[in-house]
Amino acid sequence: METQVKMSRRQFARISALGSSAAPLLSRAAVPRTGAKPCPGGREVIQASGNAIFRSDLSQCQPAEALSRSFESGRWQLLDYETVEGVKGVMAAAIPEEECGELTLPLDVKGPHRIYLGINYTKARYHEWSPYGQLEAKLTGDGGFFSVAAEGGTNLEDGSPKIGEGQWLYKAIQETYWRTADLTGRSLIFRQPRSPYRRSELANISNLAYVKLVPLSEHERRRWVELQPTDETRRGAVIYCTGNFTGHTRGTSTFYPTDEQWIRDDFSPYLESDIKLFIFEALRGNCCVYRTRIGDVGHQDNRWQESWVDPLAVYTRLAHAHGMKIFASLRMIGAQYPMNREPIARARNYWQNREFAKLDRDGVALTGLSLAFPEVREYWLRLLRETLAYGTDGIQLHLNRAVPFVHYEGPVIRTFRERYGTDPRELPETDVRWQKHCAAYVTEFIREVRKLLDEKPGRELGVTLFGQPHEYDLDKASYDPIRYNCDVETWLCERLVDYLMPSPYVDLRLLRKWRQLGGGRVHLWPDLMPRTQMPHQYAQLAKKYYEAGADGFCVWDGERRAQRLSEWAAVQRLGHRDQLDRLIREGPSYHRRVYLKYFAGFSVERSFHDG
Template identity: 35%
Template sequence: MTTEMIISDMTICEPSSAMSRNQTDDKWYMVDYETDDGMEGTMIYADTRCEVPQIKMPVDLDGWYKIYVGINYTRVPGDGPKAGIRIKLSEDKDFTVFGPEPIFRHAAGHYPNKMGTEKVMWNSVYEVYWKSAQISQDSLLIAPNRNSRSDQWGVSNISWVRFVEMSDDEIHNHKIDFPTESTKCLAAEYCQGDVTGATNGNDMFHPTDDGYITEKIEPFRDTDFNLLLWECIRGDMCAFNSKIGRVSENGSVWNPEWIDPLEVAVDYAHDCGMEIYVSMRMVGSGYPFKLSPIQQNNYYYDNREYTLKDETGRRSSVLSVAYPNIREHWVELLREAVGYGADGVHLCFNRSAPFVLYEEPVRDTFVQQYGEDPVDLDYEDERWLRHRSGFVTEFLRDIRKMLDQESTTLGKRLGLAVTFYHKPYPLYNAMDLKSWIDENLVDYLIPHWVHIAQDDPAAIVSQFTALTENTDVKLLPDIYPRTPPGEKYAEAAKLMYDAGADGFAFWSAEMRTTRASEWAVVKRLGHKDELNRYSKEAPKFWRSVNLKELDGVITRYSHNDG
């Protein structure tokens, strides 16, 4: 008979001095609760803007257990739930970060919102499966979520932890789920907008603690992920101590108190058993031209004569790789980042594309070759598409040459991965995949995006397998949306493997790792033979439990939206 233990009374955590029945900035706030199904306990909250200490929960168990965590997301300013909790077993190398799991953006309308309406959300505890582990008189360390900027604060909570003893079959399956060389075929495309500042105008953030970076990478340890595509160049804004790009709001001024995020990321990714590629978004400026921080792109404004141009010669917000000096600028930024000990380069050609239009070098050379002005042709004239794509291919040749040079210095071959729009088709955006493959320029092709709820995933993959089969190039479809239920990930993966996918990539991986119930499936998607099992297990990784009473008031007739 399966046994379980639920720790619902957080007052057992130590030190007791770190908790209070009063709302105090530097302590966990203890709140009694009762659920509709009769469970009683004391949960704790912490304001992430405050310096609230870590606490330790003793766990008096011995054996193999599945671990579930219950979290209440209370209301804070802004849209939707925020924060969550950070926890780790005492032998874990770093914390696991938990966050809310609402359905949003490209998933809206395709999947039910499992967190429910606001009224339901604030009055519920959401229990998620964390992991399976062998425990021996262990302890659980608990900490509030980190805050990178004031507009991202929230209230951390832990309501209970449930330990369910594992059967022999479950232990056997858990051991099967450990990664092997053949299952490590997943790639994480990791956005660092919280450090560089996002394109909506957020300021930069400069961490001073390695843990801010290592906690981002820890979720990939002992998983099927072998490749971390780590964004560190966004336009001229660099998330490392660059001597070429901007590193702060003041340009090139680097504060010695800051950690170097790229240095920490390279070391920690290798410690987690992954390769790390430095990732670059070729952002110029943007509209409506906010000045902080991304759009305040000094290099772009100093070189506006080298932007894309439309048929009439009007300028774009994107720099054109038709110009050798622009290509050289991007290549030297990448060279500088690769020098940190990275294993390759990742290009985000799914953002800011196309990178070549009607600029003078492109238009003039077309006229020389064909005797026609391309502005008089249909945009999709194949001669024009292939001519434009030649400049992008030349850019990849420049990068491949740089990588080969740096390979000699670093003593290892450096790879190249490209994420590209597959709609309406790559050549439309001046991307000649066949030439890239024939010239051995790329190692990974990542078609973006494959929306598993509205597209035909197998059909999309089949478009590209004809190019990559019998080559060394790996095809990693980029699974979208960011928030499907775990069973939908597994079902789609099976279809795409059958169509010839070599593995998968995940754009905005930072949004996925904190969604624990879904991540429990995603991190194992390299196990092709276990996908049917994962589809069956996934619905059990999440449940919502309604609160009957919280902090001495009944939830049914109480309000927090007054």
């Protein structure tokens, strides 16, 4: 079913009269307000542009035998609908308990088009929408599927949820800009999420209501070409948390893929983007996301299975094949809360070496090991050496987790007393002498990592660190990372690090100071937090950091950001510094809610109000 919404001259003139505020929408399929329906909070639903083409009849998908109107097992269910804008169609939905297979939707257009996906997130018995996605989609010819997630957790300027809530969510189609591509001879293929994202804690209904296609004008084609990544614009890093493999620290199950295609799918969003550096969390404590001889592999029996694919090996090959760098990162995870009995909580290295544990003022153990002990540093170095053997381009130390790295251990207290003649336990933690003393042990570890890297020229070191007091810190006063054992000034003066990635935010004063100390040799790539924000807000934040001295950006938990299509559409182009103002203008048009008028034979507005 193809629907085109025409724009009259009068409607066009009315849009034009809105002035510059309408420009972002006009450049991204903006539209007439005639007949628009009021939305909660006084907002309006805006109709589609005159040249938009809707592929809204998903009963045309193939194979036909995978479709049903009677809730047959193992098939996609077809449901009729009509939006308040007059788009009629048949959506497809599948429940997570059943394997319903892939569907192919012919697009039947030629040339470059902007592609929007329309999805209804219906009321159901499942958990909240998983950040890993509820649908996977690709175009024919793509190397892998893209995951698509509900973009909950982001608010509009008026404070209301972007995707709505309650009935305003269930009664709407979320229309999200995905990408721009030449669609000549191409179809859309979509499916339910792959394992492990259909586990009970992540499962939800998969849905696709329509695909909206907007052809590019000649001017837009030229601008599309301008937004393609180049060596100059590739200045971003994805920091990939591997909790989906090892289990998260809250105690979720482990997973290892048995097919390389799983990893190719996972890597797809970073291709054709401004992402240059893929930071893979290969070391979560001594739990290793590769075939280790030293650490643990995190499975219940802690034995590598021959059917598993080695994630670090495949990600390294993919990164290099696409002109990207890959760093293996270390997160010094230790013991977990006692009721967490999953493999990530076992921390064998910690329990076998408790004599090297960090201690509080009273001599009671903390849940991690102290870098003050050479034996602890040597263990981490042995694991890091294993990752470098894969041909990775460097190492990333996540010093924004597991702080402090040195505390009141015996050798630390003794050497401080020898130097200053006083017991540090009698001093406040803010004592500058004590902070610098503890930081010296971390700096020694960084020197050792640098030495390891320099065994092969060209390898680099990145550090993720707190750019502000962390949420558990009651002292929000003037901040310097040395509070958490990070002597950044010494690192820069000794040229120990190549990348500094402050997270979740960073004081612009620190950025300017580090740029002055490090000059053009060091990369300052601050994290773009929060994890969920509007596309134009990402561009605004990147612009602010660039102006303060940053030369790139990173995204923590990047493995859960690309699924938020409208937001990722902006993030993946943030290396185009000269296009940031354009992204700021256009960003608000990357996502909108379109309300249903009729659904499955019902009038929607005053229905479904009984619970």
